[in-house]
Amino acid sequence: MEAYQISIIAGIAALIVEMFTFTFIFMGIGAALFFVALIQWVFDGFSVNRDILAFAIVSFLSIVVARRIYRKRSDQHKTAEEDVNQY
Numbered sequence: 001m002e003a004y005q006i007s008i009i010a011g012i013a014a015l016i017v018e019m020f021t022f023t024f025i026f027m028g029i030g031a032a033l034f035f036v037a038l039i040q041w042v043f044d045g046f047s048v049n050r051d052i053l054a055f056a057i058v059s060f061l062s063i064v065v066a067r068r069i070y071r072k073r074s075d076q077h078k079t080a081e082e083d084v085n086q087y
Contacts, residue, residue, distance in 0.1 A: 003046035024066040032059035042078035 011033030018026035035058045036051050042049075 002040075003036040004040035007033050007040060007051075011037065025063060027066055028059045028061075028063035031062045032056075048057060 011030045014026045014030035014033060018024070018030060032055045036055050039054050040046060040051065
């Protein structure tokens with residue numbers, strides 16, 4: 001089995017876990033694993049440093065983007081009109 005095939009299977013597993021948890025964490029991990037699989041397929045092989053770096057960057061970016069897109073209105077910070085500590 002090729003390295004990119006293992007990454008695709010792991011990405012599918014992460015997306016299945018995401019369907020049960022709804023945390024958007026595993027969605028970012030799954031997207032990063034698909035990106036790593038694409039890199040492994042294009043460059044024909046497995047490179048630990050390249051794959052870990054690509055996984056970390058894409059995973060972080062996809063989690064940040066998903067949190068911004070699917071943020072609830074109640075999650076936004078509200079500023080108090082009157083603060084107890086104001087004199």
